[in-house]
Amino acid sequence: MPKSTTLLERSRAAVWHPCTQMKHHETLPLVPIVRGEGACLIDADGRRLIDGISSWWVNLFGHCNPRINAALRDQLEQLEHVMLAGFTHPPVVALSERLAALTGHRLGHAFYASDGASATEIALKMSAHSWRNRGRPQKNRFISLAGSYHGETVGALAVTDVALFRDAYAPLVRMGSTVPTPDARLAGSGRSAADLAREAASALEAHLQQHHAETAALIVEPLVQGAAGMVMYDAEYLRLARTLCDRYEVHLIADEIAVGCGRTGTFFAWEQVAGDDGGWPDFICLSKGISGGYLPLSLVLSSDAVFDSFYDDTTARGFLHSHSYTGNPLACRAALATLEIFEQDDVIASNRLRAAHLGKLARERFGDRPDVAHLRQCGMILAFDVTTAAPDFARRFFAAGLELEVLLRPIGNTVYFMPPYVLDDDEMHQLIDGAARALDLAQR
Numbered sequence: 258m259p260k261s262t263t264l265l266e267r268s269r270a271a272v273w274h275p276c277t278q279m280k281h282h283e284t285l286p287l288v289p290i291v292r293g294e295g296a297c298l299i300d301a302d303g304r305r306l307i308d309g310i311s312s313w314w315v316n317l318f319g320h321c322n323p324r325i326n327a328a329l330r331d332q333l334e335q336l337e338h339v340m341l342a343g344f345t346h347p348p349v350v351a352l353s354e355r356l357a358a359l360t361g362h363r364l365g366h367a368f369y370a371s372d373g374a375s376a377t378e379i380a381l382k383m384s385a386h387s388w389r390n391r392g393r394p395q396k397n398r399f400i401s402l403a404g405s406y407h408g409e410t411v412g413a414l415a416v417t418d419v420a421l422f423r424d425a426y427a428p429l430v431r432m433g434s435t436v437p438t439p440d441a442r443l444a445g446s447g448r449s450a451a452d453l454a455r456e457a458a459s460a461l462e463a464h465l466q467q468h469h470a471e472t473a474a475l476i477v478e479p480l481v482q483g484a485a486g487m488v489m490y491d492a493e494y495l496r497l498a499r500t501l502c503d504r505y506e507v508h509l510i511a512d513e514i515a516v517g518c519g520r521t522g523t524f525f526a527w528e529q530v531a532g533d534d535g536g537w538p539d540f541i542c543l544s545k546g547i548s549g550g551y552l553p554l555s556l557v558l559s560s561d562a563v564f565d566s567f568y569d570d571t572t573a574r575g576f577l578h579s580h581s582y583t584g585n586p587l588a589c590r591a592a593l594a595t596l597e598i599f600e601q602d603d604v605i606a607s608n609r610l611r612a613a614h615l616g617k618l619a620r621e622r623f624g625d626r627p628d629v630a631h632l633r634q635c636g637m638i639l640a641f642d643v644t645t646a647a648p649d650f651a652r653r654f655f656a657a658g659l660e661l662e663v664l665l666r667p668i669g670n671t672v673y674f675m676p677p678y679v680l681d682d683d684e685m686h687q688l689i690d691g692a693a694r695a696l697d698l699a700q701r
């Protein structure tokens with residue numbers, strides 16, 4: 258009997274696991290992880306799994322990273338937490354300044370929370386409240402793209418278009434509107450991804466023409482719609498969306514919770530959209546990678562114009578939102594250590610080589626397979642769609658991957674790789690090779 262059995266039983270009895278039908282664990286065992294080291298998670302029997310999805314897209318520089326560990330130890334000896342209303346502390350100030358600088362001081366005001374969904378809620382509330390403060394309270398509806406994912410709290414579900422996560426709660430949600438996605442796969446032959454982006458932008462314009470008076474904001478996942486199955490699209494859509502939002506006086510919220518922190522090849526995905534002369538969103542949401550995958554931290558960066566619309570003698574015109582752990586010093590310190598690694602190791606540049614190598618390995622192994630379509634890549638995200646007869650393909654592939662010591666968790670029939678930024682060539686080879694063999698097993 259593996260020594261982890263009792264832990265698994267205790268977990269099934271006492272822990273209600275997320276995003277899970279608990280009954281499935283009667284047949285699919287939980288994976289007991291006891292240690293992390295670089296790109297690997299180590300289970301109770303000593304097996305090393307390559308973490309091909311960065312533990313749900315959060316880990317950037319490996320598990321138990323020595324530099325982040327050291328920063329946290331240092332912070333632990335100084336201050337673990339203080340409320341952020343009426344108080345401040347060095348890590349939250351330094352982090353806010355650094356993030357403002359990374360936006361070229363276009364989005365210079367950082368509001369903190371803990372989870373991604375809370376950042377979405379904050380951006381939605383801030384947008385609508387900002388319009389209200391400016392005498393336009395009727396602007397309180399939201400637009401998102403078909404297939405959008407912005408979190409699963411009741412407010413965030415209003416802009417999340419994933420039926421599986423939303424349908425059971427539909428009566429609780431004040432739904433926003435969805436507009437067509439610029440998903441590049443829809444282009445087919447004869448049209449380019451940019452053509453498709455322009456068509457989707459026309460549909461957005463038609464919606465705005467009719468509804469701008471009651472619309473507060475458009476929220477988008479820039480360049481890659483993650484939970485929809487790593488749907489990639491042309492940056493032209495975002496340039497056009499920015500212009501349209503300006504024309505129709507609608508805020509633009511860039512949800513970079515998954516695509517921020519270098520994931521798409523630039524620190525902010527939006528850097529691939531904006532020119533030097535502007536074109537930035539009104540809000541950027543960050544979470545997931547910002548703390549290096551260590552601690553729950555999320556934040557919303559906003560522009561001077563938004564900030565100024567709240568700045569007043571009247572309390573009720575302020576943004577009276579809070580969470581108990583807002584701006585937690587340990588989480589901010591982990592984020593600062595993460596940003597230091599970006600700078601010290603020139604991560605954006607070294608990831609370019611890493612991404613190119615990953616792409617090359619994937620094309621070699623999957624490029625010619627008849628059951629693989631739409632092999633696509635954006636920076637450190639790589640994905641393809643599998644044609645399969647297995648209705649439970651995702652679970653079969655996941656289980657086969659575990660046998661081969663790779664952690665990959667397809668979304669539907671889309672297999673994707675979103676590894677930490679520390680994989681060396683050998684680990685990349687192991688990951689792609691494991692995935693190819695897992696695909697054979699899952700398709701058997």
Ligand SMILES: *Cc1c(COP(=O)(O)O)cnc(C)c1O
Pocket residue numbers: 371372373374375377406407408409478483484512513514515516544545
């Ligand atoms: C994960 C994610 C969220 C939600 O973040 P949580 O921390 O899981 O609440 C929101 N938006 C996007 C784009 C995400 O990928």
